[in-house]
Amino acid sequence: MGNVAPRNADYKRGGESESKSMEVNGKIVVITGGGRGIGRAMAERFGRDGAQVALLDVSAADLEATRASLEAAGVTARSYEVNVANEEQVIATMDRIISDLGRLDVMINNAGILRDALLVKAKDGAIVSKMSLAQWQAVIDVNLTGVFLCGREAAERMIRLGNGGVIINISSVSRHGNAGQSNYSAAKAAVAALTVVWAKELARYGIRTGTISPGGTRTDILATMRPDMLAKLLRGETICNYPARLRCKAPSPPGPWCSPPDAGSCSSSPTISSRLPLLSRRSPTW
Numbered sequence: 001m002g003n004v005a006p007r008n009a010d011y012k013r014g015g016e017s018e019s020k021s022m023e024v025n026g027k028i029v030v031i032t033g034g035g036r037g038i039g040r041a042m043a044e045r046f047g048r049d050g051a052q053v054a055l056l057d058v059s060a061a062d063l064e065a066t067r068a069s070l071e072a073a074g075v076t077a078r079s080y081e082v083n084v085a086n087e088e089q090v091i092a093t094m095d096r097i098i099s100d101l102g103r104l105d106v107m108i109n110n111a112g113i114l115r116d117a118l119l120v121k122a123k124d125g126a127i128v129s130k131m132s133l134a135q136w137q138a139v140i141d142v143n144l145t146g147v148f149l150c151g152r153e154a155a156e157r158m159i160r161l162g163n164g165g166v167i168i169n170i171s172s173v174s175r176h177g178n179a180g181q182s183n184y185s186a187a188k189a190a191v192a193a194l195t196v197v198w199a200k201e202l203a204r205y206g207i208r209t210g211t212i213s214p215g216g217t218r219t220d221i222l223a224t225m226r227p228d229m230l231a232k233l234l235r236g237e238t239i240c241n242y243p244a245r246l247r248c249k250a251p252s253p254p255g256p257w258c259s260p261p262d263a264g265s266c267s268s269s270p271t272i273s274s275r276l277p278l279l280s281r282r283s284p285t286w
């Protein structure tokens with residue numbers, strides 16, 4: 001795997017170094033799915049704070065529009081057309097970034113897609129649909145394998161360069177389990193777990209790793225949701241609307257429904273708790 005630069009003394013554990021502050025001026029920030037939505041918004045913010053931005057996306061048109069808009073605002077931005085789920089393309093792109101920009105300080109694994117469907121849907125006793133393997137695989141490929149590949153290749157280059165770095169993985173509040181999103185919830189939960197693994201494995205090289213789990217955010221990704229589900233989401237209602245008989249009887253939760261942190265408090269009522277939704281009106285499902 002080639003030479004590995006010695007550990008950088010500036011990146012000691014436990015907050016001992018000033019160099020671990022949030023100073024991004026002059027840093028190279030790579031953002032997958034940077035062509036639009038949350039990725040584009042992050043690129044604009046990092047750019048405003050003085051970072052140079054590398055945008056990665058499958059959409060050449062979105063890449064070009066975002067790059068041009070950043071450049072017009074005085075931000076140094078490069079764009080790279082790449083499918084994050086394709087190993088060869090990811091490796092080649094990371095090599096180009098290092099060759100173009102000289103280093104890699106922050107890797108944000110943000111590219112994501114939805115292919116929602118119920119696991120199995122029945123009506124009047126007949127099965128009417130199932131989540132297809134293609135729907136499952138597409139989301140796992142982009143939202144999980146893409147994070148793995150880009151995170152791995154970024155970490156390798158950060159270690160070689162010896163300057164440490166930061167890897168941020170974009171998960172979702174759906175990681176707790178959201179009806180209609182077997183594929184998406186599984187991928188986003190795995191991304192949160194990956195982040196913990198990487199934090200343990202990469203800290204020794206001065207690479208910090210974190211997860212952000214956004215809630216509902218108006219972007220194009222929502223266009224693939226069922227309109228009635230989307231309307232509920234945007235009204236701030238849970239899209240997991242369980243009947244009253246499943247209400248939590250435990251006194252401690254603050255609302256009528258159990259949310260993930262409260263679920264344990266229902267253990268005094270196991271029959272009910274085993275059927276309780278893991279979502280609450282207070283924690284919208286995205």
Ligand SMILES: NC(=O)c1ccc[n+]([C@@H]2O[C@H](COP(=O)([O-])OP(=O)(O)OC[C@H]3O[C@@H](n4cnc5c(N)ncnc54)[C@H](O)[C@@H]3O)[C@@H](O)[C@H]2O)c1
Pocket residue numbers: 032033034035036037038039056057058059062082083084085110111112113142146170171172173213214215216217218219220221222286
């Ligand atoms: N919008 C929300 O409400 C919300 C909530 C929680 C989490 N998220 C997560 O935030 C991230 C960004 O979502 P968004 O809302 O900005 O969506 P978006 O659809 O607006 O943007 C996603 C971007 O990823 C790109 N992309 C898709 N597949 C790709 C691939 N194979 N390779 C490279 N790029 C690819 C798209 O072209 C697009 O530019 C996603 O991981 C999403 O799961 C979004």
